[in-house]
Amino acid sequence: MEKLKALSVSSYLENVEISKKEAFLNLRETIKNNIDSTFNEEINYGMIGYVVPHEVYPSGYHCDPKLPLPFLAIAAQKNFIALYHMGIYMEPTLLDWFVAEFPKHSKSKLDMGKSCIRFKKPQDIPFELIAELIKKMTANDWIKLYESNLKR
Numbered sequence: 001m002e003k004l005k006a007l008s009v010s011s012y013l014e015n016v017e018i019s020k021k022e023a024f025l026n027l028r029e030t031i032k033n034n035i036d037s038t039f040n041e042e043i044n045y046g047m048i049g050y051v052v053p054h055e056v057y058p059s060g061y062h063c064d065p066k067l068p069l070p071f072l073a074i075a076a077q078k079n080f081i082a083l084y085h086m087g088i089y090m091e092p093t094l095l096d097w098f099v100a101e102f103p104k105h106s107k108s109k110l111d112m113g114k115s116c117i118r119f120k121k122p123q124d125i126p127f128e129l130i131a132e133l134i135k136k137m138t139a140n141d142w143i144k145l146y147e148s149n150l151k152r
Helices: 009-014 018-034 086-090 092-105 127-135 139-150
Strands: 040-044 047-052 069-076 081-085 116-119
Touching: 009 018, 009 040, 009 047, 018 069, 018 081, 018 127, 047 139, 069 086, 069 139, 081 086, 086 092, 086 139, 092 127
Parallel strands: none
Antiparallel strands: 040 047, 047 069, 069 081, 081 116
16 A cells, blocks of 8 residues: 545545554554544644644644644554654653653564654554553643744
8 A cells, every 4th residue: 555645534544454454543543532632633744643723823834834733643554554753753751751661562673763653563553652652742732842843
């Protein structure tokens, strides 16, 4: 499966490859059950994204102010399921916590880029750890962190 081209969350979910679908749906539910209710779920950059809406943060995303401020995204890629978490990218203590906790929750090796956590085996997704990670940052926390990094 190549990058899904969906205009809505439901159409994205309909097109997730069957071998990844159960894990992907569980990941989405884990996020929805633990994320600050201020965030909106929508298609963002071709993925299911969780964003700070313009009603809460009128400035929007500095790269394109017409877009809401992105925070988190999930994607079903060809070879993995991805979780993109901008808080990990911008907050070193959160990254350090996650890296230290990951081996306690998963048998697989952590496969991570700057904000992208890749899960090659759907059965290796540490849902409890993801739930903890999601709870660690509210929309207000994210806005403060985003603005403090933007001013640098």
